[in-house]
Amino acid sequence: xxxxxxxxxxxxxxxxxxxxxxxxxxxxxxxxxxxxxxxxxxxxxxxxxxxxxxxxxxxxxxxxxxxxxxxxxxxxxxxxxxxxxxxxxxxxxxxxxxxxxxxxxxxxxxxxxxxxxxxxxxxxxxxxxxxxxxxxxxxxxxxxxxxxxxxxxxxxxxxxxxxxxxxxxxxxxxxxxxxxxxxxxxxxxxxxxxxxxxxxxxxxxxxxxxxxxxxxxxxxxxxxxxxxxxxxxxxxxxxxxxxxxxxxxxxxxxxxxxxxxxxxxxxxxxxxxxxxxxxxxxxxxxxxxxxxxxxxxxxxxxxxxxxxxxxxxxxxxxxxxxxxxxx
Amino acid sequence: xxxxxxxxxxxxxxxxxxxxxxxxxxxxxxxxxxxxxxxxxxxxxxxxxxxxxxxxxxxxxxxxxxxxxxxxxxxxxxxxxxxxxxxxxxxxxxxxxxxxxxxxxxxxxxxxxxxxxxxxxxxxxxxxxxxxxxxxxxxxxxxxxxxxxxxxxxxxxxxxxxxxxxxxxxxxxxxxxxxxxxxxxxxxxxxxxxxxxxxxxxxxxxxxxxxxxxxxxxxxxxxxxxxxxxxxxxxxxxxxxxxxxxxxxxxxxxxxxxxxxxxxxxxxxxxxxxxxxxxxxxxxxxxxxxxxxxxxxxxxxxxxxxxxxxxxxxxxxxxxxxxxxxxxxxx
Numbered sequence: 001x002x003x004x005x006x007x008x009x010x011x012x013x014x015x016x017x018x019x020x021x022x023x024x025x026x027x028x029x030x031x032x033x034x035x036x037x038x039x040x041x042x043x044x045x046x047x048x049x050x051x052x053x054x055x056x057x058x059x060x061x062x063x064x065x066x067x068x069x070x071x072x073x074x075x076x077x078x079x080x081x082x083x084x085x086x087x088x089x090x091x092x093x094x095x096x097x098x099x100x101x102x103x104x105x106x107x108x109x110x111x112x113x114x115x116x117x118x119x120x121x122x123x124x125x126x127x128x129x130x131x132x133x134x135x136x137x138x139x140x141x142x143x144x145x146x147x148x149x150x151x152x153x154x155x156x157x158x159x160x161x162x163x164x165x166x167x168x169x170x171x172x173x174x175x176x177x178x179x180x181x182x183x184x185x186x187x188x189x190x191x192x193x194x195x196x197x198x199x200x201x202x203x204x205x206x207x208x209x210x211x212x213x214x215x216x217x218x219x220x221x222x223x224x225x226x227x228x229x230x231x232x233x234x235x236x237x238x239x240x241x242x243x244x245x246x247x248x249x250x251x252x253x254x255x256x257x258x259x260x261x262x263x264x265x266x267x268x269x270x271x272x273x274x275x276x277x278x279x280x281x282x283x284x285x286x287x288x289x290x291x292x293x294x295x296x297x298x299x300x301x302x303x304x305x306x307x308x309x310x311x312x313x314x315x316x317x318x319x320x321x322x323x324x325x326x327x
Numbered sequence: 328x329x330x331x332x333x334x335x336x337x338x339x340x341x342x343x344x345x346x347x348x349x350x351x352x353x354x355x356x357x358x359x360x361x362x363x364x365x366x367x368x369x370x371x372x373x374x375x376x377x378x379x380x381x382x383x384x385x386x387x388x389x390x391x392x393x394x395x396x397x398x399x400x401x402x403x404x405x406x407x408x409x410x411x412x413x414x415x416x417x418x419x420x421x422x423x424x425x426x427x428x429x430x431x432x433x434x435x436x437x438x439x440x441x442x443x444x445x446x447x448x449x450x451x452x453x454x455x456x457x458x459x460x461x462x463x464x465x466x467x468x469x470x471x472x473x474x475x476x477x478x479x480x481x482x483x484x485x486x487x488x489x490x491x492x493x494x495x496x497x498x499x500x501x502x503x504x505x506x507x508x509x510x511x512x513x514x515x516x517x518x519x520x521x522x523x524x525x526x527x528x529x530x531x532x533x534x535x536x537x538x539x540x541x542x543x544x545x546x547x548x549x550x551x552x553x554x555x556x557x558x559x560x561x562x563x564x565x566x567x568x569x570x571x572x573x574x575x576x577x578x579x580x581x582x583x584x585x586x587x588x589x590x591x592x593x594x595x596x597x598x599x600x601x602x603x604x605x606x607x608x609x610x611x612x613x614x615x616x617x618x619x620x621x622x623x624x625x626x627x628x629x630x631x632x633x634x635x636x637x638x639x640x641x642x643x644x645x646x647x648x649x650x651x652x653x654x655x656x657x658x
Contacts, residue, residue, distance in 0.1 A: 130404065131596040132639075139634075142630070142632025142634065145628040145632070150628055267456075267457055306471065309463065310464035313464075317456060
């Protein structure tokens, strides 16, 4: 990233053209054209906006996940946090009698708390992020199942569905939310000390520590953010599907991590952009949609996402063979 | 770090007390104490029928946890194991129903298991992709593949001779339990006393040091994954032959249960430490807890929270223990 600024202008163009994000955008345009040519329902505004609606839940989590992966960590618990927050929302409203706006706040706070707990164990006890979030994947899903006892909550008031099903200025409400999240995340990552610190931590944590960066506090913030966004995602999801179940969000970690890694964020940490993640997100959503329109069933699309995840990591690592074995 | 770890696991002057506080002994005690406590609350828990259900129904978890332990000790992770068990069980059942010799329908899944896992190991070791990415991708490929191919149908009408649990040694020890015990003992001896087994610890403890000692960390990782595939294959057969039908979905988050067994069994998530005896005990303990919840009238919906709590507890204890040991050494 920093090399870019130092290079002479003509080199800059060449580098920009061979950057992961640029290549990905080119692939995306080609894929759009092909899918559009095959199916005339695909490239319609209605379909694209609808896909945007479906993309929001994963997209919201993908923003902080980009941060997490840039710091060299990972958060596998996001899907379970979605389930936990969905249950918290439905349960506190229906069973505890909390007014719905209050229930939403509780769900978001619980999401942030869930992420905070992850961050606390990762930074204070030094539990590796992978293991911590595998443990909390089980723990949070277990709380969701235990509290709800497998029962679902439905019958929300009409206004609640605005977030998940409504439109605002011609576009799905949650797409605006996602747009705001993308802008904030992009600016934060690129233009703030906080954002730049993430790269420093991911490239060399020890060096970052010695440079006086508050590494632990930044990591704690990043994991808390991840939980909070999973909470917001749960809110959007519950509002869209009009019901609350404890199995909500299962497998989200796959979609989110696939989008981030496909978008060029190195799984080893230290590099990545929000811009890339957005393209990764769009590609995965359009891939799903395109496959569905050409008659491929939902279950088969996860095969494609798995393949895309492995293939894009392979591609990225062969493009930058620099990391030590086992890293 | 690894010198400390290996040193402590081999140390001959391990005191009586230390041996008593080892993970394996603690787990064995936990299994017995839990049985006594739950038995006191509800005597039906101790009926032979229930105890045998616990063992028969979970032998496959213990066997899969053996391979998982090796993978984690080598410093990697595998989250595709649950999906692979589902695929292999379906292959096995389909072959048995289609009239292939029973022995063949037991053998082919093991071969496929070894092949799939060795492939993943090779990608991890030689293409340097983290195991979490490779196995997460493989998880979705296998899961999606299984549902698309089977369309969610169950396999029934399995031939009688297909069911391993019908075979009993001395009339009391059913085959799955025998396989669980045998596999655990053989794997434990092999890992403790044979060079390739020791190489797993060396690779997980310090890959660079292992390389300098003449061990190939890459070959070791491929070997570990291949072995893990072997145990996964056996686990899949135990799973397939356990019930009268084979569903095209395995218990959700099966990989989590298997990882929990390995981690709670004392396998350090930092690599380099752990035994398969511990993981088998842990698998039994987890199954016992799940069964006990029902007998003391706690909703089984809490089982996954218990699992997550157990992982967290063991991991934190492991890290604190190591930290204290390192502090003690530097004094």
